[in-house]
Amino acid sequence: MTATEPRPRVVSIAIWCWLAAAILLILGGLLLVFSQDHVPIFFRGAGALWIVSGALLSYLTGRARGGDSRFRRAAVALSVALAVLLALFSVMTNGLVWLLVLVLVIIAAALVLRPSAQQWYTPTDSPESDA
Template sequence: MTAPEPRPRAVSVAFWCWLAAAILLMLGGLLLVFAQGPAPMFFRGAGGLWIVTGALLSYLAGRARGGDTRFRRAAVALSVALAVLLALFAVMTSGLVWLFVLILVTVGAVVIMRPSAQQWYVPSDPPEPNA
């Protein structure tokens, strides 16, 4: 039995960027949802969205780190959609924390698509055709 190919550094960097972004998203969402005083309902709803999105991003990042191509693609797609929403939210709230999360999400998506990381996700054995 041959030893499995070691995980490239690009995959680990992308995982940790996504995990840090997910943690910051969930913490920021919790702060928005449970804010003291009068807060617009829009911000409380956005906080709930950030909590769910952070949990989903951490799940997808963990599965992508394990070597599943489908979860890598899903995490990249979520990162692109999240980047657009975070940019809009950062402009609306003038918050620098959201820009930091935006940078982490974008770096994770770009690094996981590098050729060294993509080669690791390519299966070594071609699938068997159904006869």
């Protein structure tokens, strides 16, 4: 990636999907942790997990937005792990919000792995391209 090369549209869409998912994770986690109703301790712990994972996803997304391939790979790995956990949690709670977050995370991970996005993240002056 060069400094003058514009960011592809698929990368911008993936970033916005990741940020929306991170915001929904944090808000859902806050609702679970600070709920006044009788909520089992398991769900409060899951809420804390969603808060931490939402904050981590937003951090990784911000760094991947700048073009760093390492943070892109870390965000994709976190997205895959979150997809599994969100699928299990949505089955346990019958919550549709978790399915929305799941869809956003999967879409973002799929878009950022497209060839045009990978090409943007690959530096043009890398020693691997000389071989």
